[in-house]
Structures are given as C-alpha cells and as structure tokens.
Amino acid sequence: MSERFYRTLVTIALLLALKGAYALLISPLATPPEERPLAASTGARAGQGSLESGDGDSHIPQHRRDLLDIAREHLPHAEWAARARYAVRTSGSFVFADDWEKEENSNRVVFSPFALVWRAPESSPDDPPLTIVCDAAALEFAEKFDIKNPNPGRVVGGSLQGPVSIRGPNGLAVETRNLSFSEASQRAWSDSDIEFAYGPHRGRAQGLELDLIGKTGPRDHDKPAIEGIRTIRLVSNAWFKLQPGAADNRRGKNSPQDPQPDAPDKNTPAPRREESRDAPVIITCSGSFEYKLEVHVALFNKNVVVVQPTGPDARDRLTTDLLTLEFERELSIGKPADGAVDSASPPEPATARSEAPLGDLKFRWLRASGPGTQISSDRSQLRARMDELTYDEPGRAVVLRGVNPVRMVQKNTGLKCQEITALLDEDNQIEQAHCRGAGTLMRYAQPIPESDEVALPGVDFSARWEGELRLEPEPQTGFNTIDLQKRVVLTRPGGLRLSAERVKIWVEPDDSSSAEAKTRVKRL
Template identity: 25%
Template sequence: MMRRYLITLFSTLMVLGAYSVYAQVSHRLLSRSHTNHATAQRPIVHSVPSIGPRISQEMAEKYLPDAPWAVNARAKIRADGLHLFFNEKKLVNGNTEIEVSPVAMVWMADEEDGKVPSEKEPIVIRAEKATFVFDEAVELSEIRTRLIREIRMIGQVYIRGDDGLKVRGSNFVFSRDNKNISSYHPIDFRFQKHQGFANNIQINLEMRDGGAYADNPQVEAIKDILISEHLEMNLKPDEEESPVLVTCEGYFQYRFDSQLAILNRDVFVHRTDKTGLVDSLTCDSLALQFGEKLDAVPSENKTLGGSSNLELISLTATGDEVIAKSSANQLEAVGERLTYLLREKKLILQKNRGVEIEYRGADLFTPRLEIQVDDDQQPVFAKCDGPGQVKYLDKTAADSGQLIQQSAIPAILAQANWQESLTFMPDPNSQGQLDLVTLTGKAVLHSPVQQTGIISNSIKVWLKRIQLEAPVNASVNSSLSQKQDVRIVRTLAEQDVAVVSPYLEGEYESLDVYFDRQSVETLAALKGETPKTTDTSTSNNVISEPAEQTAAIKKRSSLQKVPKEPFKIDATHLTLQVVHDPKFKDVHVAHVKTEGIVKANGLIEDQEEPVHLEGQSVDIANGGDERQRFHLLGTDERFASIRSGEMRIDGIDLFLDRAQNFTRVMGGGAIEFPVKSNWNGEKLQQAQILEVSWKEQMRFEGRTAHFVGTVRATIGDSVITCEELKVHLDQPISLKSTSMTIKPQIASIECRDRVRFEMNQYENGVLVGIRYLDVWSYTMNQQTGAMNAQGPGVIEFWQRSNGKASLGLPQGMMGKSPSEKTPAKKSGWDYTRITFAGHMDGNYLKRQGTLHDRVNVLHGPVSEPLSRFGRDNRPPQSVWVQSQLLEVALREVPKDPKKPAEEQAPWSIEVQAKGNAEIEGDQFLAKADLVTFDQSNQMFTMRSLENRHATIWHYEHPQAARSRYDVKMIRISPDGNILELDRTLGASGSR
C-alpha cells in the first residue's frame, strides 16, 4: 500500500515545475549575465524588423497553436531565448510601468555556438495582460536593461512546459522586495497524467540584490514554494492504477536547500481502485524528503528549479493520529509517526502509547513497528520494539445475524504478548521457503477458543505462505488475502516454558511444536475415526439446515472431543507433532518426544485410568484410538517407567505398543501387575502384586512375559530367582483395555539357569513354613498341575513341627492350601533338605512328585527357621534317606466320625525311596531296594526285590552294640521299634 502513497512525490514535482517558469522568466529578465552578454556582444537596438519577427513567428506557429493571434502580433520581441508577443502596450505612471496585452511568452534555453540545441519543450506563458513595473521611467526599447521592480500578470494566466506541464491561474506577481512570485487566487495544473488545484501559491527566491547587483538583480535559486490553505491533487501513476487524491488544508512547503516537502494540517491521501476498495492515509503533517538520484548523471546546464535528478527518499507522516487504511489488504494502522525510507524499502510506525494496527483479522499493538519490503512490496522483515500484543479476532461471528441481540464484541481466537520485541523475517535456514516470527521477553501465546496458552522467554513461529488459485467464479471484488494462505509450520518456545491446554500441561526449558495441516478426512483416519458426512444441501444446492444450527452441532462435537483432563508432561525439552484440519478446529497430537528428566501423567483416549510416565526421554507415537506406541529411556541408576492402574513397567530402554499389545525392555528393568494366584497356582482370596526384575531384557505379549538376566520374581513372600523366566497367564493383560484392573491367574511358569524358589507360608499372620528350591530349570503348569525340575537340585523346608511328620516331607512340599491344614500344637521347627542329581517331575493337582538320581533326604528338628545340620551332626529325632528315586504322594484321608475333627488330618503323605535305598534314624540303619513311609499309620516299610535281601542294624544309640537282621521285609516305627520281620535270612549281634 505504501507504494501508492509514494506518488505524492508528483505533487511536489508538479508545483515545482509549474512555478519554476516564473523563476526562469525573472532570471532571464533580471540576470546580470544576460545584461552583460547583451551589452558586450550586441549593441542595444530599438527594433529588429528583419530577424526578430521571422524567428518569433516560427516560435508562435510551433508553440502557440492555442494563441493564433501571436503569429500576427503587433509586437514580437526576442530577448535571447525569450520570445515576447503582445498587441497592445501602454506606458503609465510617468513611463514607470508598461502594460502589454494580450501577452504570450515562449522561453527556451540559449542556443550558444557549438552547443546542441535542447530537446526539451520550451516554457510557454499566456496571460490576458501584464504590467512591468520599473523604479524610473523607461522606453520600450529599454525593457531588457532597466531595473524591473515588479511584474504583474493580470487575468487568466496559462503556463505550459516540458512533460505535459499545464498551469492555469490568475494574477501572478513577481516582487523584488519580497523576493517571491505569488498568486492569491485559485490555480489548477496538470503534469503528465496528473492534475490538481490550490487556493494560492508563493514561490520564495534566493536573489543577489543590492550593492554591485543593485541595477542587475539575479535570481540564483528558488528558496521554497509555499501554498497556504487548500491544496488538492489527483495523481494517476499509470494506466493500470486508479488515481490518488491528495489534499491538505493547511500549507504546503517545498524547501530547495534541504529538498524537503511538507504538507501540514489535515493531510489526506486517498485512492479507490477499480473494484471500489479504498486505500488512505490521514495525518497532521506529511514530510517528503528528496535527494539526488544515485544513478543520476550530473548536468552542467541544469536549469534553475529543475528536478530531473531528484527522487523521493523518505516519507514521514506525523500527528496525534496518523491513520493508514487499505481495504484490499484489510489493514488499518493508527500511530503518531509513520516513516517510509524508499531506498531501504523500510516502513517505521511509532506511538508512545502504542501503535494500533488491524490487519486481516488481527489487532496489533506496539510502541514501534519497523517493516522491510522487497521490490514487489511484500514484507521481508518486520520488528515490533517494546511491549506489544497481537490478537486474532473472530469478526465473522460478531457480524452474523444470530448475535443481533447479543454483544457485538468479537471473540479472541488467538493472542500473543511480549515485553521486549517481535520480529518477522525469512528463515535463513529454509532457503526462502519459510518466514520466521520471534517473540522475546515474557512472550505469551494464548487461544481462548482452544483454551490453550504458552508462556516463555522466547517464542519462535515458522510460517509458510501458500499462493492459492482464484476460484473460477471469483468476483472482481476478491481481495488479495483470498489469493494467499499463511500456514503455521513450527513453534519453538525456549527458557522457562509453561503450557496449559485441554490436551497438554507442563513446564520445560524448550517446547518445539511441528504442525501438519491435513484434510478433515485424513485427520479422521489418523485418529482412527470415521468422518461423519451430512448432506446439508438439496438438489438445488440450497442449505437444508440453518447456519446457526450447523455451527452449534459442530461446537458440541468439538466439545465432546476435549479430554476429561490434560496430559501433564514436565520435561527439559519437549517436541510435539500436531496434525490439524484446515480451519484449526480439530487437532491431534501425533507424536511426542522429550529430552531430559521427564514426568508425565494423564488419560489416553478411551482410558479410564491415567497413565504415568517417567524417564530420561520419552517418545510417544499417537495413531489415535488405541494406536499408541511409547518408547522410554532411563539409566542404570534411574529406570524409565510407565504405570497404569496397578500395572507398572520400569526399564532402561522401554517400548510399549498398545495396538499390538506388546511391551519390550532392553537392559535392566522391572514389572508389576496384580495376579489372583500364587506360584503353585493356588487361587488367592485377594489379588497380590507380581513383581519381576531383570538385568538384560523383557518381552511382554498379553499372556506371556519373558524375562532374561538375573531375574527376580515375587508374589507376596514368595520369590523366584533365575537367569530366564517365562510367565504365562490364563488371560491376556490388554494394553488396549479401557481399564488396566484385569487380575489374571498364573497359567504356567518356565525357569532356567540357576533357579531358586524362596517361599514363606503364614497362618493368621504367623510364619509356619519356609521353602527353598535350587535347580537348574523348573517348569510348572498351574492349569494341568504338571511340574518338572532339572537338577542337580536342592530343596529345603522349615516348618513348624506338629509331631507327626517324622520323615519330614511336609505337606507344604506339594503346595497344599494352608486353610486345609489342621491346627496343631507348635512345639518347634522341622528342617528338611533334599538333594538330587537328576530331575524332578510330578503333578501339583494330583499331589505327587518324583525325584531322580542320587536322592538324599535329611530331616530333623531345629530350634528356629533357617537353622541347618548335616548327616554327620544330625540332632536327635532326625532321619537320613538316600536312594536313586524318591516318590512323594499326598493322599486324602477319609474322615472318621468317631474322632474329633481337630484330631483328624485330611491329608496323609506316602513316600517311596527306590534303588539302593538307605535310611538312618536315631536307633537304626537300614538298606533295601524299596523304602516306604505311610504317614497315616506312622510306619516305615523296607523291602528287597528278587533274590536280594534288606538289612537293618538296630541299636540303642550310635555307640551302642548293634543287632543286624537280613530279611525280605521289615516294618518299623519312627522311634526305631521293630514291629515285623518277614522271612528273616539271618541275624547277628555285636558289642
């Protein structure tokens, strides 16, 4: 728009050109050089009948076609380059004045010897009459040499010059005393295609007068041109541009020494284009600074007042209210000072209380605005200095009919505030593809409609301007704003950043947001939604629903998409990728990335319980609906973690995919989730947390969790440690579920490499049993009951003694439920240690198990749990068993109605030791092919197979004499009393 204002330059040039005629006339008539030249070169003559009239007649025919009388004028006088024509003359006031009428003058530059004649049009002046006033009486022949005091041009005066200059006025006066040429009557003028008028004019001159120049005053230069009262100009830059109206109600002044033009009081610049759109500038004072053209070639014979080498270099508008408006650009600016530097193509707006600018729906407020434009008048740099604000208003809503009865104040769509500066410039790193806007000093971006705000010490916004094709049926009134779209590409906030929105809250050192504009359909697909289409038109393209109703439906729809609470993320650095629809009414956070220590929590779409995230960095890919992928990084000292409900996963490198229901952790980590059964598959009345930690990696896929590297798994007081663990659940833990409160049961477990079980058993809060299992591998299917362990292995038990399990293979070994145990008097602790070199298999549900290869069993009483003893230091009432195979079975005992319930045991243990079996008690040592123990009758039985025999040594104590019996079968009580010998093959005794 400022380019159109610059044509104000022509106003000065027109006035300058019009009235330079009078300066040139005065110079020609009064110049000392002319007088000297005339005196020295040519003698004064009173008439030139042969030369003057012929040359003057040619001048009249060529340059005075609009004054045909001049060809046959009675008086034709040539004074060097001046040709003077008149018909009547009259000497008045004692010959001190000469009146001529009508009068015409053709003035062209002197044609000196050896010089090429000038190609410029001469200055042509016509007037009804003119009066030459002298200080003393003169003759007509002395008109060129006598002192002229004043020249009065009376009546209508016409002036024509080079470049189509035409001036029309009346009563022009040259005054030597006042050193000016003036007219206090209206004038109008044309210059090229421009025209204008004023109420008066005064041309002040720089003159040499007095002293040596008393009789020959010289006009050296025009000092300034002054027009008081009303000035009006209509400027037409070219055929394609509409004319520009410039008016001034005060005065216009052009100072030749400083080349400065000033229009003062009620200055108004106005332009209406072909479409009816208006541009205007209103101010109290308008200053136009001219200068020599940078590429101008100096002219030795530059005419007085000539301006061919001048150009406008700056424009300054000042006043209490400097108002610039452009309907085409939807711009209105109000300030106290507007400066435009043409060579730098720089515009500066200033106002102490703040410049107010409305531009394409935005309101800008700043004390100082500086704008740099390119050759196409497009902004390439802008800066707002000092505290400022910009608002984007929803003016369409304020103008709609539905708000007739409501407040017409438009809603604020977006707002930016800053304390130091706002700058706009091309991004140097985008090769001219993007523009960069920077806000500094407590910068704030706020969108009340989106309920979103960002505050930071510095905010940068990258914009991309898209040229749009005008629609085929576009009207001629389409503004420039409809042909260009500005899209936000990226926003970067740095230093003390805080964000508040329905979708995100947090504090950061930096926040980087990338924006991706997509169609409504593409955005719906990214979010996993199905776009709803509604036919809102009939076959005649008539809207079937009121606009107000459609807007209300859209508003309700958008409100329904707002989450219950924002996702809170606190991190050092946060990067977001936001996908939005063309109108920015629907947004989708497609990607989140953080650096530095991060804490985050909030609801994911369709989740009932919030998700909590912690780590050194977090990467979230959000595909909408249930399609989220989380990648969290931690350190050895501080794991990253993700928690939802009672489920928690920690790790150094943690990845979770909701859509695939998959979790992976590389490096060390831990996991927690509730289960409804223990390691033995027993259902728990109340769910307990399964906690697993590892050192190398973990994979979790719904039903199966696979852990590797120094694994430690805990349910309550039961612990498994191994190098590799697989836990299979009876139902998957769905990461896509709206609730993370699923509590599955353990279906099976697989343990490998240095497996150790540690299980504690409580009754009514009192410790009653401890079990340790150390094997190379262990598997158990809690659904089928099958279990298997690969040795070599060690099993240790501590349980409170009930005085009945003499062999010490407790019922707890088979995982019997504590609630099924019969309370007994607690008289101490029993310790059992079982080792085997082969493997162990069995079935938990069938209550049976088998241990293979070099099985050793050591059992006896101890004073407290975790106390141990060996075979060589067995305590009293202990027993040692060795065999190649050991079978253990837990049998249900029928209830005896004749006995009290508290004296009945519901279960009984049966043990069989096979293959080179040996048993040693306090008073006996026995060897047999088969040794059995039946808890129900408290009886040991030893048998031999085939032709072999069983042997028993019986003694009172280990140092006493022994009795040996070789038999096929022996029955003996736990206290060592022999109850039965079958088919004795021999007996002996020793002392």
C-alpha cells in the same frame, strides 16, 4: 500497505514544474536583451506606427513577418498576437503587445495585452518553448524606461494582470490570475486560484507563493538580483492527481483546444488506461503544500489524504495531519560513489539555471505524523492507527509509533504495541518485524469488524508480553520464528495457558489469502 503506494508519491516531484514555470517567467522578463530589439513600430510612443500584417503586404519588413510567424506557430490560443502592433525580439525571447504606457511619476510600464514566447538556452530544439499570455504585464524597472534603449535596466518588480496562461514542455500548463513579483521582498505570489498540469499529472490550489533567493554581493545594473527559488508554496486546499509510471513527453505540445487542466468529477468515469499503468494517486490537503528546493523536501499540511485505487472496489489510503517527503539526487556518472563533495566549496543554491532536471530526483524518505494518522488497504484487509509513520526507501523499513499504542488489524489478527518496525523484501512482503515494548497479539476465528459497535468474534489465539516481539525468517528450516520476551502469556480456547519469560515459536509461512486461515505452528 504496498510499497508501490509509497513509491507513487515520488511523482509529486513532477508537479513541481510550477518552479520551472515561474523560473522561466522571471528569466526572460528580468534579464536584459543582448541585442537591440526589433520593434514592430517606428514610433517611440504608444499608438504610433501601427502595422497590420497580411499576405501581399510587401511594405511589411521581413523581420516583422518572422516575428508574427512565431506568434502564429506558438500562440494559437492568443490569435491577436499574430497581428500585434508591437513585436519585439530579444535574446531568446519574443514579446507581443498591442499597446504600452508609462505610468506617471514611476518607472512602471504596462504592456497590454501581453504575450511572451521564450526558449531556455539549455532546452532541446525539439521542446516547445515556454509561452505566457495575459491581459497586461506591468513591469517596474530600476531606472526610467526608454523603449529605444536596448538595455532598459533591471526589472525590480511587476505583475501579470488578469487571467494568466502559461504553457511549456512536457505538457506544462498553468492557469491563474494576477501574478506579482517583488525584488525587494524576494517573493512572488498570487492570491487567486491556480490550476496546473505536467504531462499526465494535474493539480489545483488556492493561492501561490514563492520565496526567492536574493543575489549576494553588489547588484548589477542590468542583471536581476534574484538567483532562484527557495520555496514553492500552494497556500491552501491543494489537490493533486498523479499518474505513476507515466513516461516523459517533453517533445509533446499542449492542445490549444484544451487549455485548462482536468478537474476531478466524481460523476465522470475515469478514462481507460494502459494495462501496465498503475491507477492515479489522489492527494489532498486543506492546508498548504510546500516544496523546499534547496533540501528537496515536500510538505502537505492539515487534513492530508492520499488515495490510490488497487482494484474495482479496493484502494490504499493514508490520512494524516502532516505528510513530509524527502528526495535526493541520483548520482551522476563520474561523481564519487559516496557522494562526497569538497567541503571548501559550499553547495550551489537551487536556481532557475543551476537546478538539475526534476527527473533526476528519487524518493528517499516519508513521514506521516499527527494524532489519528491512519493507513488502510482494502486488498490486504489492513487497517492501522498511529501517531507517526515513517518509510525509509533505501532501508526498505516502515516504522509505526504512537504516544498511545499503535493498533493494527489485518484480516482476523489484531496487534497493539508502542512501536512496530517492518522490513520489506524484494517482493514487497514483510520479511522481518519488531514490536518494541509491551504489547498484545490477538487472532480471531473470523475477520475483525471495522466498526467498534460490532461485537468481536471468538478468540482463536492470544499473546501478551512486556518486553518485545520479533518476527524473523529462519533460512535453515524455511520457517518463520516468533520470539516473545519478558513475562509472556499465551492462551488458546479451552483454558490452555502458557506463561514464561521467553517463548519462541516456529511457524510455517502462511501464503493463504483466506481470512479464516490458521497459523500453522511447527515447534514451540
């Protein structure tokens, strides 16, 4: 299994733009305006003061013209917004609606239809703003709502109703229905299907849940009592299509003619891609996908399958019950090399405003676990079955473990052992290997068939041991050494048999891709 196969999983972090989408959504809706809104209507009641825009309408105030120009530029997929009866500007955000209505005996207000344009304070001027369009937005305030009040108070709950369309920088696109938010339960959710995109990456799932971080200390009258997001959860049937090596396209805008993310279609040929770009990685799971922002850990649950094509008829594949990925922040210039921090200052929780860009994350560690975990590589003619696989990126170490012996087959060689550790060199080749515990190594005259129902070919060489096996390079000779320990038995066709407590073999490195290539023993 090539290291590139594992590295491509790093791009999962990009798809966590769902975090950014909802964080941006909460901020403009829950943060009170810093200046008196400029309403399009002159009345305080819904239905009063309707103003239609149009060229030559000199009676339309200039501030309304400016607001509707914002809608024309950034909301081409919501044409009604350019003629909205109510256009409100707050600090950094623009809200458009045709009607608003207060619900009886509650602090809820419904705006319909609803559109929002918001630019984050820290965003680049060249970045497109975040936009949200839906049939209606029902917002619940901590106190009685008054549209004339420039500080209506804290939003403590609400929902975006009907189809919800979110757009943002770097091709961010989210399509779902009926998003809800509750300050009291510190969560946000949607029970509907969700499709999303970020740059060239695509995904979909059934249901969305976000566990929010509540604000500590006394609650402010005006500011939201939510500091950020703790966990993003796609409830079930998550599907990701990730493009390794894709360049950031933060200045690009979404095409209004293609608002929905791509869905997989087996009958549609894949578009041509640049020679330097790797094939996309497809990740699916029938259970949930979770990303824990505070510790940078992603989890795929139940029937997890990871596939990456490596040629016209070849692919790398991983199947498991639970896939865990851990990321870490790149060290910033000026920080201590060891990443030490002042123990007296606890780390700041991940929030919409404190969280660094997702591009600062780098892959650290992977674990695939569960009975029947399997990896395969058509190009390398490799198959392996185990209960747990871990990959440590800094140490470049792959470890396979099992309650039952790990089984690995490559070309015409079969290996069984309780635990196998492999260290990769800079060319992603196995430099060292360590088989712990009793095991067997079989080399056959022909490739090993994939089906257990097909008879095995004749044995060319076999080894059995009860201690350990080590494969290591010997720089002074240029050979590889195979060191077998404790009750070692070697056999060859013709009745040749060798038994010893320890056997060390010097072999010439085999660079041949032929399945029938023989191991060239130089010394024993």
